[in-house]
Amino acid sequence: MFKEKFYEKIQEFEGKLSFWKVVLNEKKVFPFTYGYFFDTTKQVWVVYEVGERSDFGILAECGSEHEALEELYIAVRYTYRAINGR
Numbered sequence: 001m002f003k004e005k006f007y008e009k010i011q012e013f014e015g016k017l018s019f020w021k022v023v024l025n026e027k028k029v030f031p032f033t034y035g036y037f038f039d040t041t042k043q044v045w046v047v048y049e050v051g052e053r054s055d056f057g058i059l060a061e062c063g064s065e066h067e068a069l070e071e072l073y074i075a076v077r078y079t080y081r082a083i084n085g086r
């Protein structure tokens with residue numbers, strides 16, 4: 001998925017994710033955060049989530065940014081559906 005398409009698709013969730021935030025292309029360890037970044041050590045794109053107590057969890061390691069955005073979208077969509085019952 002390209003960034004433009006991701007931005008377009010993520011608009012439907014704006015304001016409907018409760019406390020959750022979405023961070024693009026950087027690692028932020030703040031509670032209730034989804035995001036992705038490029039890990040220069042491993043040379044992979046990392047999709048992550050940070051829980052209520054700042055517990056950092058890797059959801060996926062991807063070979064391309066497009067793949068990372070797709071994985072991030074799936075995670076955000078799942079949370080949206082869980083919160084909103086859809």
